[in-house]
Amino acid sequence: MPDVEDNMDELFKKAAGGYSLKNAKDDWDKIAPLLEYSTGAATATYKTVSVKKYSILLLALSLFLFIAGFIANNSRNKKVAPLTSKAERKILVEEIKEKYKNKNLDAVAVPNEKNASKKKLLNNRKEDVKQNHLGPDTKNITRLTKERKYRYNIYDGESDTRGSEKILVADVPVVNDKIFPEKISNEKVIIKKHHPSEYAANHFVLRQSISAIQLPGKKDDIIIEKKVAVYSREKVKKEQGVYIGFMFGPSFNQIKTQGLKKPGYDIGVIAGYQISKSLSVETGLMYDRKYYFSSGKYFDMSKVSASMPAGMKVLSLDGSSAVFEIPVKIKYNLPGKSNSNFYSIAGISTYIISNEFNKYRVVTNGTEQNITGTYNNSSRYLAAALDLSLGYQSKIGSFGSIRIEPYVQMPLKGIGVGSLPVMTAGLHIGFTRLIH
Amino acid sequence: MENITYIIKGCIQRDHKYQRIIYNQYRGYALKIVFRYIYRYDKAVDVVNDGFVKLFRSIEKFDLGDDTDHERKFMGWFKRILVNTAIDELRRGSMLPEIGGIPEHVWDIKDNSQDADQLLLYKDLIILIKELPPACRVVFNLYVIDGYTHSEIADMIKIPIGTSKSSLSRARLLLQNSIKKMEEAKLCRM
Numbered sequence: 266m267p268d269v270e271d272n273m274d275e276l277f278k279k280a281a282g283g284y285s286l287k288n289a290k291d292d293w294d295k296i297a298p299l300l301e302y303s304t305g306a307a308t309a310t311y312k313t314v315s316v317k318k319y320s321i322l323l324l325a326l327s328l329f330l331f332i333a334g335f336i337a338n339n340s341r342n343k344k345v346a347p348l349t350s351k352a353e354r355k356i357l358v359e360e361i362k363e364k365y366k367n368k369n370l371d372a373v374a375v376p377n378e379k380n381a382s383k384k385k386l387l388n389n390r391k392e393d394v395k396q397n398h399l400g401p402d403t404k405n406i407t408r409l410t411k412e413r414k415y416r417y418n419i420y421d422g423e424s425d426t427r428g429s430e431k432i433l434v435a436d437v438p439v440v441n442d443k444i445f446p447e448k449i450s451n452e453k454v455i456i457k458k459h460h461p462s463e464y465a466a467n468h469f470v471l472r473q474s475i476s477a478i479q480l481p482g483k484k485d486d487i488i489i490e491k492k493v494a495v496y497s498r499e500k501v502k503k504e505q506g507v508y509i510g511f512m513f514g515p516s517f518n519q520i521k522t523q524g525l526k527k528p529g530y531d532i533g534v535i536a537g538y539q540i541s542k543s544l545s546v547e548t549g550l551m552y553d554r555k556y557y558f559s560s561g562k563y564f565d566m567s568k569v570s571a572s573m574p575a576g577m578k579v580l581s582l583d584g585s586s587a588v589f590e591i592p593v594k595i596k597y598n599l600p601g602k603s604n605s606n607f608y609s610i611a612g613i614s615t616y617i618i619s620n621e622f623n624k625y626r627v628v629t630n631g632t633e634q635n636i637t638g639t640y641n642n643s644s645r646y647l648a649a650a651l652d653l654s655l656g657y658q659s660k661i662g663s664f665g666s667i668r669i670e671p672y673v674q675m676p677l678k679g680i681g682v683g684s685l686p687v688m689t690a691g692l693h694i695g696f697t698r699l700i701h
Numbered sequence: 702m703e704n705i706t707y708i709i710k711g712c713i714q715r716d717h718k719y720q721r722i723i724y725n726q727y728r729g730y731a732l733k734i735v736f737r738y739i740y741r742y743d744k745a746v747d748v749v750n751d752g753f754v755k756l757f758r759s760i761e762k763f764d765l766g767d768d769t770d771h772e773r774k775f776m777g778w779f780k781r782i783l784v785n786t787a788i789d790e791l792r793r794g795s796m797l798p799e800i801g802g803i804p805e806h807v808w809d810i811k812d813n814s815q816d817a818d819q820l821l822l823y824k825d826l827i828i829l830i831k832e833l834p835p836a837c838r839v840v841f842n843l844y845v846i847d848g849y850t851h852s853e854i855a856d857m858i859k860i861p862i863g864t865s866k867s868s869l870s871r872a873r874l875l876l877q878n879s880i881k882k883m884e885e886a887k888l889c890r891m
Contacts, residue, residue: 273876274845280826281846283819286736287809288729289746293721296750300720300757573800637794638801639741 509536510665510697512551518689520559526583529554531590535695543598547612551590557687558583561626564683569638573627579683580626586681587620592652605659614674616649621681640682650674650689658697665698705772712760720757728753730776731783737842738787740799740831742807748790752783784847788839788858796835803828829879836860837872844869 513532517525533551540546561579594612601607621640628634656670670693676686711719731749739745756779763778765771810820830838839858843849844865851869855862 273873273880277826277830277841277876278846280823281733281737281830281842284733284823284827285809285820286729286733287807289732289749291725291728292746292750293724296724296753296757297717297720299754300715300717569800634798636798636800639799640801641804642802 505541506539506699507536508539508545508665508697508699509534510695511535512549512668512670512693512695514691514693516553516555516689516691518555518557518687520557520563520685520687523559526556526558529556529585529689529691531691531693533590535697537596537697539699543600545596545598547592547594547596547610549592551592553586553588553590553689555586555588555687555689556584557685559683559685563685565679565685566683568682568684574629577627577629580628582623582625582683584621584623584681584683584685586618586622586687588680589617589619591615591617594652598658605657607655607657608668610652610654610656610670610672612652613648613677614650614652616646616680617643618646618681619643623682638682644681646678646680649678649680650676654693656693661696665696668693668695668697670695705775706765709760709763709765709771709775712757713763715757723756724753727776727779731779734780734783734847735787737827737830737846738784738839739790740803741801742804744790745787748787749783751790752779752786755782755786780847784843785857791835791839798834800832803831825883829876829883832879833872833875837868837875840865840868841872841876 511532511534514530516529516531518529519525531551531553533549535547535549537545537547559582561581564579564582566573566579592612592614594610596608596610599607599609619641620643621638623638623640625636625638626634627636652672652674654670654672656668656672658666658668660666672691672693674689676688678684679686681687708719708722712723728749731752732745735748735752736742736745739748759782763775766774808824810817810824830841833841840854843854843857844851849857851862851865854860854865858865860868
């Protein structure tokens with residue numbers, strides 16, 4: 266027997282000396298600062314898990330601050346003082362006239378046959394928008410956009426055939442933004458991006474939206490006309506399009522109504538397509554941290570029995586999982602105000618568990634003890650949960666929308682090493698923005 | 702590599718350049734020791750980092766002495782620091798057993814290497830050690846592999862000498878059973 270033991274000891278000694286292990290990553294950058302400034306006993310302050318946790322929190326906080334700053338900035342820039350009276354309007358028009366008096370503008374006359382002329386002007390302006398998209402004026406557009414100025418085209422009203430040489434695209438900075446009539450909302454007139462095509466699209470809408478400001482006199486008149494087409498165009502833009510955003514919030518998880526453990530959280534990005542005014546489809550990628558506990562009777566041993574001592578039985582467990590979640594949802598907007606409404610969501614989520622840590626209370630041969638299990642092999646669970654939620658969303662200026670969304674995720678299958686049916690309820694706070 | 706004595710003297714003077722040389726040179730050595738005691742790889746890496754911090758903070762206590770083989774002496778001294786750090790970490794977790802398996806990516810075994818079979822065998826044996834209950838694992842590692850006596854072990858992990866001996870017997874028994882099972886499984890596969 267001692268020989269057997271000696272042989273075995275020798276074998277294990279050889280194994281300990283000869284086994285091949287992947288070398289650890291270079292953590293010198295973490296160690297060096299501890300050496301520089303410290304005295305006394307060593308304490309580890311660089312645990313990998315903590316770094317990961319704080320990085321996520323920091324990322325969320327940065328994202329939140331960035332958005333908040335962006336919204337605040339937008340609000341400052343888009344305070345448009347509406348034109349409230351005819352008198353004011355007239356004053357402003359006079360101001361413009363005065364400003365461009367010496368620029369030898371091509372005379373703009375109000376034609377006698379107003380209706381006919383307007384019709385032609387509409388067509389011509391559509392062409393003009395095209396030119397703005399692709400024409401040589403693109404540089405100018407970009408520059409103007411960057412300066413956050415708007416401009417008006419001043420047309421030769423007498424000549425209905427406005428060739429490009431006759432269109433005087435004057436860089437008329439809007440005087441304190443006051444030129445816009447009352448009915449144009451802030452959202453419509455703010456140029457959101459520096460992309461020329463978007464500028465042109467906005468510009469088109471802008472020009473078309475402006476109520477007729479018609480000056481007396483034959484010469485030096487500026488005609489800016491109202492066209493009905495504007496509103497339909499704007500409407501289309503509102504009702505369809507892709508939107509993106511992010512969401513975060515606390516979550517509570519439980520297994521078979523055994524009660525809640527400490528709260529988890531989730532954070533991630535979403536993307537959706539607005540099919541119609543009331544219907545959209547959404548997907549995304551969320552990172553969830555789930556905490557739960559369960560009685561051993563719900564824990565399926567089949568996946569872990571190989572790594573557990575024979576005859577061991579799980580009495581209970583405290584678990585936590587890092588889960589990547591890919592939802593596919595349908596969102597239905599309930600009728601509401603123009604700026605806010607309630608909505609409901611239904612969908613399914615696929616889970617990818619990247620890491621799981623369980624503290625087990627087990628009994629082996631009549632002796633109870635605690636053991637822990639860490640599982641780093643990722644596993645995927647297609648259509649693992651049914652998502653249901655009812656939320657409220659509200660527009661926040663030109664940035665997009667904020668949404669608050671209580672939700673529940675009903676398990677469709679068990680997840681993790683123990684195939685546990687984890688039900689989740691929580692609250693999502695999110696921001697979305699339409700991006701065409 | 703520069704002369705180890707010279708490097709150790711540089712470390713005593715808190716010169717980062719020499720500390721870095723020691724870190725690069727002995728990182729792998731340290732991890733192989735700690736990984737026998739600590740079940741999880743990522744935690745073992747943290748313990749190794751702790752061990753290096755302790756080493757550099759107390760390196761002035763290292764006595765080069767008259768022994769000409771300074772490297773061997775230094776490695777033994779460093780091993781003691783690592784083992785103590787690993788035991789502290791296990792104590793912090795109340796010596797609770799851990800399960801979950803060792804991910805394959807932590808092993809550095811190339812299938813086409815000449816001694817791949819031997820490395821696989823060594824890997825299996827190390828896994829068997831790691832799967833021992835923590836108390837048995839520590840005593841087995843300390844006694845059989847790292848060469849400490851039962852009285853030293855009793856002193857290190859604050860247990861009676863008798864407990865150390867019985868833990869070792871239990872560890873050996875468990876390992877024998879595991880090896881038998883492993884052999885049987887191999888025969889079944891053939």
